[in-house]
Amino acid sequence: MTTQTQTQRPPTSTLPARRRSSTGLGGHRFAGPIFASPALLGLAIFLVAPFVLALVLSFYRVQLNSPRPARFVGFEQYTRLFTDPDLAAAFGHALLNNFTFALIVVPVQTVLALALAVLVNRKLRGMVIFRTFIFMPLVFPLALTAVVWRLIYSRGDQGLLNAILGFLSGGTLTSHDWLGDPATAMGSIIVMSIWQSVSFQMIIVLAALQSVPTELYEAASLDRASKWDQFLNVTVPGIRNTLIFVALITTIFSFRLFDQVYLLSRSGSVDRGSTETVMTQIINTGFDNNNVGQAAAMTVIFMLIITLIAIIQRAAARQRGGV
Amino acid sequence: MTMSRTLNSARRGGSMKRTRRWQTALHYLILTVVSLFFFLPVYYLIVGSFRPSEEVLSGLSGFIPTNMSFDNYTGVFDHLGSEATGYFGQFAAVSVIVTTAVVAGSLLVNSMAAYSFARMQWRGKKIVFLLVIVLTIIPFEAVALPLYFMFSGQRDTIYIQAIPFIANAFSIFLFYTFFLDVPGEIEEAARLDGAGPFRTFFQVVVPITKPAFATVAILTFLAQWGSYLWPVLMVSDPTVRPLPLAISIFQNQQPPEWGQVLAFGTMFIVPVLAVFLIFQRWFVASISSSAVKG
Amino acid sequence: MTNPKPHSGARILTAVAAVSIATLTLTGCGGSGAGSTGSAVEAGSGEGTINVWAVDGQAAENDALKKIISNFESSQGKIKVNLKLFPSDQYTKAVNSAAPGDLPDVLDFDGPTLASFVYNGKMAPLKGSVSEATLSNQTDSIKGQNTVDDAVYGVGMMNAGLALWGNKKLLDTAGVAYPTTPEKAWTAEEFTGVLDKLAAVVPGGKPLDLSEQYGFAGEWGTCCSAGPVIWSGGGTMLKDNKASGALDSDANVKSLTTFASWKKYTDPNADGLAFTSGRVALSWVGHWTYPTYKALGSDLISIPLPDFGTGTKTASGTFAWGLGAGSKNGAAAGKFLDFLMMDESVQTYTEANGAPPATKTALAASSLYGPGKQLQLLGDQLSKACGTEEQINDTCVSVTRPVSAGYPIITDQVGKAEAAIYAGKDAKEALSAAARAIDQNFADNDGYKK
Structure with a gap:
């Protein structure tokens, strides 16, 4: 019954390829490069140049502010990263943490964004207030988020989460060390991150929901489709591009995971190893341990990995008609 | 659940x-x-x-x-x-100046670049745009170390806190998706009126793509207002210290002044929260119109 | 002034410049070293404004420092002080990332960071700038931390001491007898028994505060928690500049495992009020809590840290003051340091934070430290100084943290390992990994030799 609706594309979605050839401003030969140049210059100086510098530094043994001369060591930093059992394990573990975070956060946050959007997409009295509540955390800078959640996760009965759980369970649940226990440390950071940022994705999905043409739903109702069927066969395909977009930006953000972990791991009895991400490891190696060459090598490897992921993701999305 | x-x-x-x-x-x-x-x-x-x-x-x-x-x-x-610790107002002013500069600069520079990619023809455009897209995935933290290497001579200035964040590949990408949708006829009409690319862009295209600007402004603002790592590396002088660096002072008291930490945090977000609540409808509407572009 | 900037550092920049036009326009290079190490600063005119950097500490400490500075300014008319305070978590970074010209004339530094600051050319020796009288009035226990390669780089107003602060009322209720001198310290085993007894009398069943809220994965862990445990168990962090075979020794594994076993008795103390509110009976922390803890009145007692086998040990050393390597006004800066070390200044400062004075005359006049006074134990511990790790014996108590330019990696790794062990990781594994990381770093830096 729903085959037509499935193939139907939301009218608002755009395929870049289709429009790219539209009217240009052919008369001004240099206008294009001129328009693009300030941003390109900025990207070149503040993103490309330092990345190239990282590439160069990764072949040296070099310390910041050190009187020791930098020493060319060829691929040593890389071979160490892969063969030194400690470094390889730590780097592998950090990568794993990043992937765990991304693998959990991307689907969970995308689905939650959709669920929340569905939840607030009903015209109910007081909905504005509920929406406001949900989107408040968005204005929290991560430095502050980390402080507030550190109190929430605090070990012992004084901690808010422990107090709430104790109260709800009538005292049967005993206090847990959320950030200190390696089993829950990453999970705790994930919940905190979702709290802080899911509402942004929610707003995007909400908007998409509202732009799905109502005729499609009417057609589905005539087909006596249940609400759930409508959701699966009308809503989800209708906002598919948006969901892909949301998953994409969430992926990008989740590989950037830094502030929360960096700040939280320096407070309380947190076991740094269980929450370390590649970013915190790079900063820790480069600044705290003053091993710039090693940090640079990590940067380069990490860049290669996420570039690869991004290419695969985009290719996959394009193949299915997205982005 | x-x-x-x-x-x-x-x-x-x-x-x-x-x-x-x-x-x-x-x-x-x-x-x-x-x-x-x-x-x-x-x-x-x-x-x-x-x-x-x-x-x-x-x-x-x-x-x-x-x-x-x-x-x-x-x-x-x-x-x-006191002068020695720096003043709250001073920190707030630094944060406001830096954030405003980044948001304003970012809107101008990135929208122009995106427009160029979306609507103009020039040699090498495709390959450059592809590079920009690849850059969207480089997290700032990854280049913080070499960037610090390059600019350590500019420490303790306000401009070095802002300038690196103005050009932003992700913002270019967002603008780009909007500009693709601008009907070609509008530009054509402007061109027939004798408008050059600058006038066309600023007087015709910008006004009809306000939601794009709102979205980028909000995203940039939120990221910049809480910026932490770069200031930690680049700022020592209290006179140019932004707000996020000062939170830890109260945490390090003995016993920790959690109340003051929270008071500081409240002052940090309440103005932002107020602005967002006032403009909520407009804000949601703006992002809404960007939603399905992906 | 010589320019020690490494040759290959310049090559790196050239290489980058070749690939990126952008870099050509940029002059800064974080790698540029500081002034040549070991040479005294320019004496300058002896007047004008001097810049001073310090850690933004406790509110009371800041006030005391400001008061001392205003006393200094009003005691003479020629030198003005421009003080800047930095949040403590950003301080070391601020010093490390400052170019020589941006360094202040006078700076605050934490004892164990001195060697690396000196190594990196951030600081200058005091000889010639600070008076002989000031230098000779420093207590022996603080001199150790302020001396690198036989040159004195710092002078301290205060030292630091650790203790188990006890709540007498709770200890009595539980029927626990407690030691008051280092010789009689509880053994680790006895201590576990004590905790068992105390658990029954405190409201939450967690009678111990280990100052977990400071985070073990940082300087607190190394200096004041893992350090004393390791030293007391007969171990060290380094031996002959190597961590393998020292940090990962069986003695350390045993001691730190025992330490971690106390987690179940430990109140996380995130609010910093566990002791004063009576939630815990024992608090493992430094002298700096004294101004708050003295609210307990005569119920406040100080107990030596547990003995893990070779006698109780504590860490000594703390923030002290030195000269920035780039100072052009050494004479004025020296005068300021002389003033800081005068009895009145030392008194003002140590009264604000409860620290043991680090000058002989002020220590003798102290109202807290000395025979029969409330903090006698902490003073006694400091007077039984071991020196550095290698010099530890059964009877000495206070140990100076490793004086090495490689200290940043040591503290990073030891703290991280302690946090991991406390979180339940295998101690042998955590310590071995830390030892290998330290040795690797030392090897990369040729053992931090000149």
Whole structure:
């Protein structure tokens, strides 16, 4: 019954390829490069140049502010990263943490964004207030988020989460060390991150929901489709591009995971190893341990990995008609 | 958890009309639970900021607004009350200046670049644009170290806190998706009127793509206002210190002045929260129109 | 002034410049070293404004420092002080990332960071700038930390001491007898028994505060928690500049495992009020809590840290003051340091934070430290100084943290390992990994030799 609706594309979605050839401003030969140049210059100086510098530094043994001369060591930093059992394990573990975070956060946050959007997409009295509540955390800078959640996760009965759980369970649940226990440390950071940022994705999905043409739903109702069927066969395909977009930006953000972990791991009895991400490891190696060459090598490897992921993701999305 | 409940409610809703009322009640219940999850930490922050430090971390009673006073706020201003420590107002001013500069610069520079990629023809455009897209995935933290290497001579200035963040590949990408949708006829009309590319862009295209600017402005603002790592590396001087660097001062007190931490945090977000609440409708609407572009 | 900037550092920049036009326009290079190490600063005119950097500490400490500075300014008319305070978590970074010209004339530094600051050319020796009288009035226990390669780089107003602060009322209720001198310290085993007894009398069943809220994965862990445990168990962090075979020794594994076993008795103390509110009976922390803890009145007692086998040990050393390597006004800066070390200044400062004075005359005049006074134990511990790790014996008590330019990696790794062990990781594994990381770093830096 729903085959037509499935193939139907939301009218608002755009395929870049289709429009790219539209009217240009052919008369001004240099206008294009001129328009693009300030941003390109900025990207070149503040993103490309330092990345190239990282590439160069990764072949040296070099310390910041050190009187020791930098020493060319060829691929040593890389071979160490892969063969030194400690470094390889730590780097592998950090990568794993990043992937765990991304693998959990991307689907969970995308689905939650959709669920929340569905939840607030009903015209109910007081909905504005509920929406406001949900989107408040968005204005929290991560430095502050980390402080507030550190109190929430605090070990012992004084901690808010422990107090709430104790109260709800009538005292049967005993206090847990959320950030200190390696089993829950990453999970705790994930919940905190979702709290802080899911509402942004929610707003995007909400908007998409509202732009799905109502005729499609009417057609589905005539087909006596249940609400759930409508959701699966009308809503989800209708906002598919948006969901892909949301998953994409969430992926990008989740590989950037830094502030929360960096700040939280320096407070309380947190076991740094269980929450370390590649970013915190790079900063820790480069600044705290003053091993710039090693940090640079990590940067380069990490860049290669996420570039690869991004290419695969985009290719996959394009193949299915997205982005 | 919320997901499955929502879906359940959607499923149940389909069949019987007499369950409608019950369903609405359930909807409200879920809404309440979800809102609590998002709102309680905010509430806790604000209420805690008015309570004595020793009562902030005291289990459930941390939520009860007792012994309220402005002591934590005066405590913050007292501590940050001399040239040596720097002043709260000074930190806030630095944050405002840097954030404003980044947002303004970012809107101008990135929109122009995106427009060039979306609507103009020039040699090498495709390959350059592809490079920009690849750059969207480079996290700033990854280049912070070499960037610091390059600019350590510019430490303790305001401009070095802002300039690196103006050009932003992701913002270019966002603008790009908007500009693709601008009807070609509008530009054509402008061109026939004798408008050059600059006038066309600033007087014709920008006004009809305000939502794009709003979206990028909001995203850039949120990222910049809480910027932490770069200032840690580049700023020592209290006169150019932004707000996020000062939070830890109160945490390091003995015993920790949690009340002051929360007061500081409240002052950090409440102005932003106020602006966002005032413009909420407009804000949601703006992002809405960007939503389906992806 | 010589320019020690490494040759290959310049090559790196050239290489980058070749690939990126952008870099050509940029002059800064974080790698540029500081002034040549070991040479004294320019004496300058002896007047004008001097810049001073310090850690933004406790509110009371800041006030005391400001008061001392205003006393200094009013005691003479020629030198003005421009003080800047930095949040403590950003301080070391601020010093490390400052170019020589941006360094202040006078700076605050934490004892164990001195060697690396000196190594990196951030600081200058005091000889010639600070008076002989000031230098000779420093207590022996603080001199150790302020001396690198036989040159004195710092002078301290205060030292630091650790203790188990006890709540007499709770200890009595539980029927626990407690030691008051280092010789009689509880053994680790006895201590576990004590905790068992105390658990029954405190409200939450967690009678111990280990100052977990400071985070073990940082300087607190190394200096004041893992350090004393390791030293007391007969171990060290380094031996002959190597961590393998020292840090990962069986003695350390045993001691730190025992330490971690106390987690179940430990109140996380995130609010910093566990002791004063009576939630815990024992608090493992430094002298700096004294101004708050003295609220307990005569119920406040100080107990030596547990003995893990070779006698109780504590860490000594703390923040002290030195000269920035780039100072052009050494004479004025020296005068300021002389003033800081005068009895009146030392008194003002140590009264604000409860620290043991680090000058002989002020220590003798102290109202807290000395025979029969409330903090006698902490003073006694400091007077039984071991020196550095290698010099530890059964009877000495206070140990100076490793004086090495490689200290940043040591503290990073030891703290991280302690946090991991405390979180439940295998101690042998955590310590071995830390030892290998330290040795690797030392090897990369040729053992931090000149």
